Amino acid sequence: MKRRALCGTSFAGVAVLCSVMAAGCGGGSDLPALTVTIPATAAEDGGDVTGTVSVAVAPASDLTVGLASDNTDRATVPAQVILPSSGTSVDFTITIVNNGDVVGDELVTITATAGSYEHGYDSMTVTEDDVATITVVIPQATINEGSTLPGTVMVNVAPSTDLEVTLTTTDDTLLAVVSPVMILAGEISAAISITATENGTVDGDVDVDVVPDAVGYVPVSDTITVIDND
Ligand SMILES: [Ca+2]
Ligand SMILES: [Ca+2]
Numbered sequence: 759m760k761r762r763a764l765c766g767t768s769f770a771g772v773a774v775l776c777s778v779m780a781a782g783c784g785g786g787s788d789l790p791a792l793t794v795t796i797p798a799t800a801a802e803d804g805g806d807v808t809g810t811v812s813v814a815v816a817p818a819s820d821l822t823v824g825l826a827s828d829n830t831d832r833a834t835v836p837a838q839v840i841l842p843s844s845g846t847s848v849d850f851t852i853t854i855v856n857n858g859d860v861v862g863d864e865l866v867t868i869t870a871t872a873g874s875y876e877h878g879y880d881s882m883t884v885t886e887d888d889v890a891t892i893t894v895v896i897p898q899a900t901i902n903e904g905s906t907l908p909g910t911v912m913v914n915v916a917p918s919t920d921l922e923v924t925l926t927t928t929d930d931t932l933l934a935v936v937s938p939v940m941i942l943a944g945e946i947s948a949a950i951s952i953t954a955t956e957n958g959t960v961d962g963d964v965d966v967d968v969v970p971d972a973v974g975y976v977p978v979s980d981t982i983t984v985i986d987n988d
């Protein structure tokens with residue numbers, strides 16, 4: 759995708775942009791233009807990508823080009839690059855920010871400016887790689903038959919309305935869990951309670967998973983070992 763700023767239009771936003779260009783706008787003069795070319799998309803976890811700023815005719819002397827990103831939470835660029843008088847383009851690195859937040863795909867616009875040039879810009883979509891998860895956390899590694907322990911169920915994205923969480927275990931004859939529990943709107947966790955059922959059978963020590971389920975969240979279970987007392 760390539761775009762150039764249009765000067766002399768009646769749109770208020772564009773007029774403000776053009777006013778920054780001093781002599782470049784309003785008089786109808788045909789200043790040489792900077793052209794920015796960047797990939798249309800970049801994956802949040804895909805590493806850095808390369809952009810290019812170019813001009814139609816090589817500058818008379820090395821040209822300092824200022825660069826800016828309008829969404830530095832997603833992508834950053836060097837403050838400036840030098841377009842050498844020996845050429846018509848220069849590459850620059852776009853650093854893609856890989857975070858753990860779940861915000862969805864977002865648009866980033868990279869703008870290039872230089873004195874006596876019409877500025878140029880191009881936009882890209884940085885695609886989200888993180889997902890909303892719901893995770894069971896049981897602090898202890900073991901639970902004795904006949905006893906009860908507290909735990910927590912946590913989300914990495916707070917729900918906008920109360921979230922019902924269903925909990926199950928992979929062996930409900932040995933380990934019971936109170937279900938459902940609610941994570942309240944705006945909160946990220948709720949307490950849970952697990953009980954190792956007392957019985958008279960020789961079961962041995964058994965690993966049991968506690969598995970969460972909530973609409974819109976990827977489940978992450980936890981494992982605890984039930985210690986037999988028979
Ligand atoms: Ca990420
Ligand atoms: Ca993310």
Ligand SMILES: [Ca+2]
Nearest residue numbers: 959961986988
């Ligand atoms: Ca037993």
